[in-house]
Amino acid sequence: MKAKTLHQVAEATLPTEHGSFDLVLFRSDEPAAHPGLSNEHLALVMGDVAQKRGVPVRVHSECLTSEVFGSLKCDCKQQLEQAQLAIAERGAGVIIYLRQEGRGIGLANKLRAYALQEQGADTVEANEMLHLPVDAREYDVAAAMLRQLGVESVELMTNNPDKIEGLRKNGVVIEKRIPVLVQANRHSKQYLDVKRRRMRHEIPSSPRSEPIPDPDSVEPPQAVND
Ligand SMILES: [Zn+2]
Numbered sequence: 001m002k003a004k005t006l007h008q009v010a011e012a013t014l015p016t017e018h019g020s021f022d023l024v025l026f027r028s029d030e031p032a033a034h035p036g037l038s039n040e041h042l043a044l045v046m047g048d049v050a051q052k053r054g055v056p057v058r059v060h061s062e063c064l065t066s067e068v069f070g071s072l073k074c075d076c077k078q079q080l081e082q083a084q085l086a087i088a089e090r091g092a093g094v095i096i097y098l099r100q101e102g103r104g105i106g107l108a109n110k111l112r113a114y115a116l117q118e119q120g121a122d123t124v125e126a127n128e129m130l131h132l133p134v135d136a137r138e139y140d141v142a143a144a145m146l147r148q149l150g151v152e153s154v155e156l157m158t159n160n161p162d163k164i165e166g167l168r169k170n171g172v173v174i175e176k177r178i179p180v181l182v183q184a185n186r187h188s189k190q191y192l193d194v195k196r197r198r199m200r201h202e203i204p205s206s207p208r209s210e211p212i213p214d215p216d217s218v219e220p221p222q223a224v225n226d
Pocket residue numbers: 063066074075076077
């Protein structure tokens with residue numbers, strides 16, 4: 001796979017609820033995979049990560065529906081916040097935020113797939129009905145960003161074995177995996193089940209024992225996704 005040329009375009013301090021990060025914007029020379037996607041990607045960096053090993057890293061793909069509108073269909077927003085919290089606790093780490101909405105199919109196709117899911121298709125079937133790949137995400141950009149930040153090796157926050165494989169193929173040294181466990185709700189439960197059964201995500205299927213905060217919106221706890 002040929003390496004994409006990435007330029008570090010801008011950088012600023014971003015105070016957040018979970019501590020102060022440096023937000024670094026990278027731009028790829030190549031056009032995005034299709035017009036609905038961006039060629040600008042972000043790194044949210046805390047602490048000193050250059051020339052460091054075992055840096056906590058989350059490689060996170062944009063999910064406008066949950067992160068902006070609070071959609072309950074997936075748990076991307078919680079995973080992102082959990083990663084910020086975990087990094088703040090450790091005092092250093094990186095969130096690579098890739099603008100590849102809907103596992104890389106773009107926002108319009110993601111909404112079309114949601115409409116098909118309303119008619120009974122699961123997330124994999126919906127993409128197949130639209131003649132789209134189930135997961136079109138690419139990790140070469142994430143690998144290049146980590147290289148440019150000088151990160152030598154990572155502890156990767158993920159449940160997704162394909163992500164580990166994709167990053168390793170692109171030269172990222174992964175010392176270990178940190179699971180990202182998020183509680184399912186009644187809207188996301190089926191989606192997470194499909195990810196576990198059909199997309200090999202390492203999601204515990206046995207209920208965890210925490211109390212259920214909102215009986216109306218939360219299924220017996222389990223879950224996680226990526
Ligand atoms: Zn999502």
